Amino acid sequence: VGRLAGKRCFVTAAGQGIGRATALAYAAEGASVVATDREAAKLAGLEASGIECLALDVLDDAAVAAAIANAGPLDVLFNCAGFVHQNTIETCTDADWNFGFALNVRSMWQTIRAALPAMVAKGGGSIVNMSSACSSVKGAPNRFLYGTTKAAVIGLTKSVATEYVTRGVRCNCLCPGTVDTPSLGERVAANAAAAGSLEAARAAFVARQAMGRLATAEEMAALVVYLSAPESTFVTGQAIVIDGGWTL
Numbered sequence: 001v002g003r004l005a006g007k008r009c010f011v012t013a014a015g016q017g018i019g020r021a022t023a024l025a026y027a028a029e030g031a032s033v034v035a036t037d038r039e040a041a042k043l044a045g046l047e048a049s050g051i052e053c054l055a056l057d058v059l060d061d062a063a064v065a066a067a068i069a070n071a072g073p074l075d076v077l078f079n080c081a082g083f084v085h086q087n088t089i090e091t092c093t094d095a096d097w098n099f100g101f102a103l104n105v106r107s108m109w110q111t112i113r114a115a116l117p118a119m120v121a122k123g124g125g126s127i128v129n130m131s132s133a134c135s136s137v138k139g140a141p142n143r144f145l146y147g148t149t150k151a152a153v154i155g156l157t158k159s160v161a162t163e164y165v166t167r168g169v170r171c172n173c174l175c176p177g178t179v180d181t182p183s184l185g186e187r188v189a190a191n192a193a194a195a196g197s198l199e200a201a202r203a204a205f206v207a208r209q210a211m212g213r214l215a216t217a218e219e220m221a222a223l224v225v226y227l228s229a230p231e232s233t234f235v236t237g238q239a240i241v242i243d244g245g246w247t248l
C-alpha cells in the first residue's frame with residue numbers, strides 16, 4: 001500500500017521540474033492526483049500514470065477557486081508555482097515586483113483559501129508550499145525580488161500552520177538549493193554572457209552547492225511526499241532546508 005493511498009492531491013505548476021516529479025511521486029505512492037499547469041501541453045504524458053491533468057494559471061483567482069472546488073475535498077495541496085527573477089533592489093521594476101508577489105505569494109493565498117474549508121470539514125490535510133533556501137534563510141546575489149517573495153512564503157506558511165494547528169491541517173514549506181530543472185537552464189543561459197560561456201555560468205551554479213552538484217527534481221519530490229504523507233503528522237509550520245550544503 002502506498003504512503004498516500006486514498007489521498008486526494010492537487011499540484012500547481014506540475015508541467016515540468018519539481019511539480020512534475022512530485023505529481024509522479026504522489027501517483028507512485030497511491031494518491032489520486034490532479035496535476036495543473038498554466039501550459040496544458042507541458043502536462044502531456046502524466047495521464048499515463050493515472051494523473052488527472054488540468055490547465056490552470058494560478059494568477060486567475062476564479063479559475064483557481066473553480067479548479068479546487070471541482071477537485072476537492074483535498075487531502076494534500078502542493079503549491080509549487082513560482083518564478084525566479086534575477087534582479088537587485090536597483091534593477092527590480094514595479095512590474096517585476098507586482099508579478100513576483102502575485103505569482104510567488106498571492107497565488108498561494110488563493111489556492112489555500114480555496115482548499116481549506118473542505119480540507120477542515122474532511123478532518124484535516126497537508127499543505128506544502130515552495131519556498132527556497134534563498135529567502136529569510138539566506139541571501140543570494142541578484143535575487144532581490146526572488147528572496148523577498150520566498151521569505152514571504154515562509155511567513156505565510158507559519159501563519160497558516162498556526163491558525164489551523166488544532167483543526168488537523170498542517171502547513172510546511174521546502175527551501176531548496178539549486179535544482180536541475182528546465183527553468184534553471186534558462187537562468188544559466190541568461191548568465192552566460194556575464195560568466196563568459198554557458199559552461200562557466202552553469203559551473204557557477206554548481207559551485208554554490210557544497211556537494212558539488214545540483215539537486216534532482218526527484219530529490220525534492222521525496223521531501224514533498226514526506227511532508228504530504230501521514231508519517232509527518234507531527235510536523236507543521238516548518239521551513240525545511242534541502243540544499244546540498246549551500247547554507248552550511
Ligand code: NAD
Pocket residue numbers: 012013014015016017018019036037038039042056057058059080081082083084103130131132133175176177178179180181182183184217
Ligand atoms: P520550472 O521553473 O522549470 O517550471 C515552472 C512551471 O511553472 C512550468 O511548467 C510553468 O509552465 C509553470 N507556471 C509558470 N507560471 C505559472 C502560472 N501562473 N500558473 C501555473 N503554472 C505556471 O520548475 P522548477 O525549477 O521545478 O521550479 C518550481 C518551483 O520551485 C518554483 O516555485 C521555484 O521558485 C522553486 N524553486 C526552484 C529551484 C531551482 O533551482 N529550480 C530552487 C528553489 C526553489
